[in-house]
Each structure stands twice: as structure tokens, then as C-alpha cells.
Amino acid sequence: MDTLLLNALNGLSWGMLLFLIAVGLTTVFGVMGILNFAHGSLFMLGAYLCMQSMQLFDSFWFGLLVGPLGVAALGVLVERFLLRKIYSRDVTFQLLLTFALLLILDDGVRMIWGSGYHVVEPPVLLSGVMTIAGQDYPIYRFFLIVVGPLIGGLLWAFFHFTRWGKVVRAAAFDNIMAEGVGINVPRIYASVFALGAWLAALGGGLAAPQQSLNPAMGEKIIIESFIVVVVGGMGSFPGAFVGALLLGLLDSFGTVFAGRMQMAIPYLLLAVILLVKPTGLFRKGV
Amino acid sequence: MSLSMRPHLIGPFLLLLVLLFAPLLLPVYWIMILTEILIMGLLAVSFNLLLGYTGLLSFGHGAFFGLGAYTCALLLQAGHQNLFVLLGAGMLVALLAALLIGFFSVRLDEIFFAMITLGMGMLFFSIAHNWLAVTGGSDGLPVFALPVLNLAGREFTFYAPNSMYYLVFTTVLAGIVLLWLVVHSPFGLILRALRENKQRVAFIGGNIQLLRIVAFAVSGSFAGLAGVLFCLFNSMATPEFMHWSFSAKPVIMSIIGGTGVFLGPLFGAAIFFGLEQLIIHFTENWMFFLGMVLIPIVLFFPQGVFGTLRNRFFKQG
Numbered sequence: 300m301d302t303l304l305l306n307a308l309n310g311l312s313w314g315m316l317l318f319l320i321a322v323g324l325t326t327v328f329g330v331m332g333i334l335n336f337a338h339g340s341l342f343m344l345g346a347y348l349c350m351q352s353m354q355l356f357d358s359f360w361f362g363l364l365v366g367p368l369g370v371a372a373l374g375v376l377v378e379r380f381l382l383r384k385i386y387s388r389d390v391t392f393q394l395l396l397t398f399a400l401l402l403i404l405d406d407g408v409r410m411i412w413g414s415g416y417h418v419v420e421p422p423v424l425l426s427g428v429m430t431i432a433g434q435d436y437p438i439y440r441f442f443l444i445v446v447g448p449l450i451g452g453l454l455w456a457f458f459h460f461t462r463w464g465k466v467v468r469a470a471a472f473d474n475i476m477a478e479g480v481g482i483n484v485p486r487i488y489a490s491v492f493a494l495g496a497w498l499a500a501l502g503g504g505l506a507a508p509q510q511s512l513n514p515a516m517g518e519k520i521i522i523e524s525f526i527v528v529v530v531g532g533m534g535s536f537p538g539a540f541v542g543a544l545l546l547g548l549l550d551s552f553g554t555v556f557a558g559r560m561q562m563a564i565p566y567l568l569l570a571v572i573l574l575v576k577p578t579g580l581f582r583k584g585v
Numbered sequence: 586m587s588l589s590m591r592p593h594l595i596g597p598f599l600l601l602l603v604l605l606f607a608p609l610l611l612p613v614y615w616i617m618i619l620t621e622i623l624i625m626g627l628l629a630v631s632f633n634l635l636l637g638y639t640g641l642l643s644f645g646h647g648a649f650f651g652l653g654a655y656t657c658a659l660l661l662q663a664g665h666q667n668l669f670v671l672l673g674a675g676m677l678v679a680l681l682a683a684l685l686i687g688f689f690s691v692r693l694d695e696i697f698f699a700m701i702t703l704g705m706g707m708l709f710f711s712i713a714h715n716w717l718a719v720t721g722g723s724d725g726l727p728v729f730a731l732p733v734l735n736l737a738g739r740e741f742t743f744y745a746p747n748s749m750y751y752l753v754f755t756t757v758l759a760g761i762v763l764l765w766l767v768v769h770s771p772f773g774l775i776l777r778a779l780r781e782n783k784q785r786v787a788f789i790g791g792n793i794q795l796l797r798i799v800a801f802a803v804s805g806s807f808a809g810l811a812g813v814l815f816c817l818f819n820s821m822a823t824p825e826f827m828h829w830s831f832s833a834k835p836v837i838m839s840i841i842g843g844t845g846v847f848l849g850p851l852f853g854a855a856i857f858f859g860l861e862q863l864i865i866h867f868t869e870n871w872m873f874f875l876g877m878v879l880i881p882i883v884l885f886f887p888q889g890v891f892g893t894l895r896n897r898f899f900k901q902g
Contacts, residue, residue, distance in 0.1 A: 334696055384884055390695050391642050395840055396883045398833060402876030410870055522707065522829065529700050563711035569704035574689055577697055 301434055306551045312440040314547020315447025316506050320520055321527040321539040322451060323498030329534025330471040330491045333382060333393050337400035338499050339521025343514065344404055345370045345500020346507045347412055350419050359422035359508075367500035374496030378489045386488075401517070409514040421508035439508055446505065450498075451540055458536070467491060471534075523550075526569045532579025541580060597848070604754060608747045617818075620750050622851075622858045623757045624814045625838065629850030630764055631807035632835035637844030638768060639800045640780030642699045644832050645686070645706025649679040649805040651713060651826035653812025658726035658822040659719070668732040672756065672813055679809020680802055682709075687801030691794055703829050713824035725823030728816060743817065753814050760807050761851070767803055768847060776800055808835075837875075841882055843892025852891045 324338045335341075348369050353362030377400065385392050420426065421439040428435040458464035470477040470487045478484045510516070527546050531538025546565055553561035572579065604623075608616050628650055635641045653675035660671055686705045693701055713720045720726060734741040734752075743749045767773055775796060778786050783793050816822045825831055834857070835850065842853025857875075864874045886893045 381880065381884070388887070390699070391636065391836070391840065392883050392887075394642070394644075394696075394699065395836065396880065398837075399876040399879035399883065402872045402879070406870045406873035406876070410873065518830065522703070525700060526704070529697075533696075559715040559717075560711070562715055563708055566704045566708040566711065570689065570701060570708065573693060573697060573701045573704070577693060 301432070302555070304432055305434060305436070306555060307548070308436060308440060308444070310548035310551035311544070312443040312509070312547075313550060314544040315443050316502055316509070317520070317523060317527055317547055318447050318451060318540055318543035319502035319505065320499055321524045321531070321543050322454065322536065323495035323502075324524050325528045325531065325534055325536070325539045326498075327492055327495040328528065330467060331382070331386070331488050333386075333397070334390075334525070334528075334533075335495070336394055336397035336521065337377075337404060338397075338495065338524060339517035339519070340401045340404035340408075341370055341374070341496045341499040341517070342503040342506070342520055343512075343517030344373075344408060345503030346419075346512050346516065347408055347417075347503075348500065349504030349507055350417060350512060353419065353507075359420075363501070363504045366504050367497045370500035370503075371493040371497035374493040375489050377496075378492040382492065383485065383488070401521075405514050405517060412514070414514055417512040419507035419512065425508075443505060443509065448540075450501070451536075454498075455536060523565060526565050528579075529569055530572045530579055532581040535579060535581040538579050538581035600848075601758075608750050613746050616746050616750050618858055618862060620746070620753045620818055621815075622855050623753050624811050624818060625834065625858070626851035626854040627757045627760050627814070628808050628811040629835040629838040629842070629854050630761055630848070631804050631811065633839045633844055633847075633850045634764060634768065634776075634800060634804040634807075636836070636839055637849070638773060638780060639776045639797065641691070641797065641801070642695070642836070643690075643702040643801075643804075644699045644829060644836070645702035645704070645709075646805070646808055646835055647829070647832035648686070648706040648709040648827045649683055649808035650812035650815070650831070651709065651822070651824070652679045652682050653809030654816035654819075654822035654826055655713065655720060655726065655812075656809070657813040657816040658728050661728050661730060661732070662726065666730065666732045668734045668752075671732055671817075672810060675809045675813035675816075676806045677809075679812065680806035683802040683805025683809075684798065687798040687805070691797035691801060703832070706827055706832050707829055710824055710827035710829075713827055720822075720824065723824060725821050725825075728820045728822070731817060731820075749818060753818065756810065756814055760810050761848075764803075764807060765847060772796075772799070837879065839889070841879075841890055843886075843889025843895070845888050846892045846895060849889050849891045853889065856890065 320338065320342050324335060327338070328334050345367055349362045349366030351362075352365040353359055356362060356365070381396060381400070385396055421437075425439045425442050427438055429438050429441060430436075458468055466477075466482055467487055470482055470484050474484050477487075506516075523546060527539060527542040530545065531540070531542030546568070549564050549568065550561070553564045557564060604619075607619055611619065628646070632643065632646045635643050635646075656675045656678040657671050660674055665671065686702070690698060690701045690705065714723055716722075731743045741748065743752050775786065775791060779791070779793065779796060786796075787793055812826065815826070838853035838857050839850040840853070841856050842851065843849035860875070860878060861871055864871050868874070882890060888896060
């Protein structure tokens with residue numbers, strides 16, 4: 300019973316983190332049609348920038364505010380000067396361009412901060428443990444479990460109830476028509492990519508106190524996020540949520556029933572979903 | 586059949602001469618680099634049968650390379666030293682795996698095909714990484730004895746870099762000639778038709794799935810052949826061969842060299858390793874510079890470096 304609860308909580312907190320990464324990835328794909336290989340690197344860069352600004356301002360919360368904004372600004376530049384030139388090109392070139400970004404960001408971070416591990420302490424408010432059903436569990440992970448759906452809900456409300464969100468959905472639905480009725484589609488694309496980068500970096504900042512930082516952390520999470528996005532349905536918002544929860548729980552419970560082979564489960568899930576329902580669990584729609 | 590009547594054969598002929606005599610002129614270190622280029626070139630050319638000729642972007646090609654390498658390492662550990670058995674078995678195992686993965690993957694297109702091949706490749710990576718008893722886990726499988734070749738009453742071994750080079754050169758040459766024959770056969774023509782418009786191929790009675798599976802299997806088996814060679818060259822089979830970041834290498838090489846030219850990916854491999862050697866003289870952050878080089882290539886050389894230059898000077902399609 301105890302291990303069941305523990306695994307469920309671990310799965311939930313990991314799933315919520317995955318959701319933050321995947322929701323940015325799926326939004327960028329849904330609107331711009333680009334599957335961003337560098338999304339995990341933006342997550343990793345976000346973690347490092349958050350760590351740096353946390354040290355600079357001596358405040359976890361301030362770091363969490365500043366770091367992702369820096370990554371979002373980088374996102375604007377990347378969209379404006381690189382991605383914009385290849386929207387009409389073959390998917391191979393899009394994947395390869397974002398892969399090149401991944402190489403640059405991963406090695407760039409290694410050049411600046413070194414390839415060793417860095418540790419970020421959770422804020423005082425959220426440090427320590429909480430006792431639940433006779434088990435001690437870190438408060439910070441509860442915080443992650445709460446903050447994931449919160450941000451997801453805010454994003455959903457943004458896309459459905461604000462004028463700006465509706466404009467983005469219009470551009471995703473039919474960018475030529477949107478352009479025709481006077482929507483500035485290039486600006487929408489830039490801001491959506493910046494939003495995706497911001498979400499990835501926010502995920503990185505939030506992940507920092509839970510896992511140690513190293514330049515390879517992006518490469519590890521990008522494949523899992525790909526799986527979440529494909530399983531949920533590429534471009535689908537609720538799909539990313541359900542997919543992330545599913546994968547998070549499979550990751551934590553997988554060790555119980557599959558031992559070392561747990562590593563193979565996400566790929567099996569990906570293959571089965573692609574074969575049975577290539578559009579993912581949820582239909583496409585931003 | 587004289588060369589002056591077939592100007593397009595001059596290039597490959599010169600290349601063949603250079604490669605044949607390279608060990609006489611190059612220091613040992615560069616012979617080993619050249620060996621690696623040839624092996625990765627074969628992997629990239631086999632991969633390009635899918636990307637360039639069939640229009641399928643596989644992100645799991647490392648799996649077949651790795652299967653070839655593991656087959657070779659396991660057979661050598663079991664005491665099988667016949668070179669032809671090793672090469673044949675590596676290709677066969679890769680072929681069977683490619684038939685299996687291809688059967689599931691080819692019904693998908695574009696990004697979905699890339700994702701399922703990536704996932705399948707990583708599935709094999711997870712197995713290689715965790716099945717300690719057979720694969721040695723993350724340490725990989727070392728190879729202690731290299732095969733021997735009995736030919737015309739003489740016994741050849743491959744411990745010297747030069748003899749390893751000629752083994753690789755001969756095998757890669759045979760592989761590339763076979764792939765060339767595939768590409769220029771009626772089957773190769775149908776693959777190109779598939780790439781351009783698969784609906785029309787279906788309308789004239791082509792079985793799209795079957796054609797794609799065969800292309801996938803042929804491509805995979807030659808990747809397995811390259812894997813066997815790399816295992817012999819490297820004296821090691823490791824799970825990294827099957828990781829997606831390794832599978833990205835033939836993609837990069839093909840794009841650098843040009844997917845529309847048969848030997849483009851081989852040149853891509855040469856540029857890739859040449860650049861690596863150049864850059865690691867100055868800095869250990871080779872990946873950073875690879876990214877910096879890739880971006881302008883993706884943006885400004887839509888047919889790859891070799892393809893774009895060739896089109897510029899020879900005005901071929």
C-alpha cells in the first residue's frame with residue numbers, strides 16, 4: 300500500500316513536469332507544424348538560467364520569473380531568424396534545423412556551466428517533508444502536482460476565452476484565411492514559439508530543485524515529451540495532459556513490474572499508439 | 586565502354602583510385618579515420634535509399650547498425666571466426682529486424698514515420714542497454730579475436746590498420762555497388778515514383794506497403810553490414826549504436842552530402858569526419874560547431890553541399 304501511494308505520487312509529479320514540457324511542444328506543433336527537437340534543450344537552458352538568476356537575486360521565485368523570460372526572448376530570435384525560413388520546406392529540414400539548435404544549446408551550456416551536476420535547493424516555503432499515510436514525502440513534489448494542472452488550466456482558459464488566444468487558434472486552424480482577415484500570422488508564430496520556449500524553461504526551473512542539473516537533461520526529456528505528444532495526439536492540449544500523466548505513472552510503476560526493462564515501456568506505448576491510433580488518443584485541435 | 590564516352594564515371598573512378606592507394610600515402614591515424622568514414626559512408630548511403638530515394642525519414646537506423654555489430658560480437662565471442670559468416674549473419678539479423686520494424690512502420694508517413702522508427706530504435710537500445718546477460722549492458726560487448734580470411738591458400742588477418750582498411754574498403758565497395766544496382770534497377774525507379782507521388786503508384790497497381798517494406802529491409806540489411814564492419818574496426822559493440830543520437834548521424838551526413846546524389850551521403854560522411862578532425866584540434870566542443878555548420882547547410886544548401894555544387898557546375902537534375 301505504501302509503495303503504491305509512493306509510486307503514484309512520484310508518477311504524478313513527474314507527469315506534471317512532463318506535461319509542462321509537452322504542452323509547449325504540442326502547441327508549437329499544432330500552430331506552426333514544427334516538431335521542435337531543441338525543446339528539451341530549452342527546458343535544460345531554462346533550468347540553468349533559473350539557477351543562475353536564483354543565485355543572482357537570492358530568490359527562488361525571482362529566478363523562476365527571470366529565467367524563462369530569457370529563454371522566451373531567445374525563442375523569438377530563433378523563430379525570427381531561423382525557423383521562419385523553413386516553414387515551407389520538407390519535414391527533414393525542420394527536424395535537422397532544430398536538431399542543430401539542440402547541439403548548439405547543449406554544448407553551449409556545457410561550455411558556460413561545465414558538464415558537472417548542479418543542485419538547486421527548493422525555496423524555504425516548500426522545503427522539507429509532509430507526512431501522508433504514515434509516509435514522509437517532499438513538499439516540493441506536492442507543489443509540482445498542484446502547479447501542473449494550474450498552469451495547464453490557465454493556458455486552456457487563455458486559448459479559449461481571450462481574444463488573443465482565439466486569434467492563435469484561428470491561425471493554427473487555417474493560416475491563409477487568418478492572414479486574409481487581417482491577422483498578423485508571422486507575429487502569431489513568433490509569439491507562439493516564445494510561449495513554447497517559456498513553458499519549457501518554466502518546466503526546467505520547476506524541475507531544478509527536484510533533479511540535479513546537467514547539460515544532458517534536455518536530451519533525456521525530449522524523447523519522453525515526443526512520446527507524450529504523439530500518444531496524446533499531436534497538437535492536442537488535453538492529449539498532452541493525459542499522455543503526460545500516463546507516461547509519468549508508467550515510468551514510476553514500470554520499475555515495480557518490469558524492473559530494468561521499465562526503460563522500454565514508453566517506446567512500446569509509442570509504437571502501440573502509432574499503430575492502433577496514429578492520430579493519438581485525442582483528436583487534433585488547439 | 587571507354588571513360589571518355591562516359592564522363593559521369595570519371596569521378597567515381599578517380600575516387601576509387603585514390604581510396605585504393607590512400608594507405609600508401611597516409612599516416613596510420615588518417616587511415617583509421619578513412620576507415621571510419623567508409624563504414625559510416627556505407628551506413629549513410631544505405632540510409633539514403635530510404636530518405637533520398639523512397640522519401641522516408643527514418644530516425645532509428647542505428648538499430649540495424651547496432652544489430653549487425655552485436656551479431657558480429659556475439660558470434661566472435663562464441664568462437665566463429667569465418668569472415669563471410671560474420672558479414673552474412675550481421676546482414677541477415679538486420680534484415681529480419683528491418684522486415685519486422687518495416688512491417689509496422691511503413692504504413693505511416695512523414696513525421697509519424699520518423700517518430701515510430703525513433704521509438705522502435707530506442708526499443709532496441711533499451712534491450713541492448715538492459716539485457717546484461719547477453720549484451721553486457723552499457724559497457725557493451727568487447728571483441729578479443731578478429732576473424733581470419735582464407736583465400737587462395739593464404740591466410741589474412743586484420744590486426745594491422747592497413748589490412749583492416751582494405752577489408753573495410755572491399756566490403757564497403759561491394760555494398761555500395763549492390764546498392765547502386767538496386768537504385769538503378771526498375772525497383773529503384775518505382776521507389777523514386779513512390780517518393781514523388783505514392784497515390785499514383787497505387788493507381789497503376791503498385792503495392793505501396795510491400796515496396797516500402799522491401800526498401801526498408803534492403804536499407805536495414807546494408808546498415809547491418811556497416812555495423813559488422815564497425816564492430817570489427819572498433820573491437821566493440823555498444824548500445825550507443827542504437828541510440829537516437831547515433832541514428833541522427835546518417836541523417837546529418839545525407840543532408841550535408843545531398844540526398845539527391847547517390848554518393849552524396851558518402852561525401853557527407855567525409856565532410857562530417859573531416860570537420861570533426863579539424864575542429865577537435867581547437868576545441869573539445871565539436872557538437873557546438875557541428876550545429877553551427879548544420880544551420881547554414883540546412884538554410885542555404887537545399888540539395889546538400891555536394892548536390893548543390895554539382896547542380897551548379899554540371900547543371901544536372
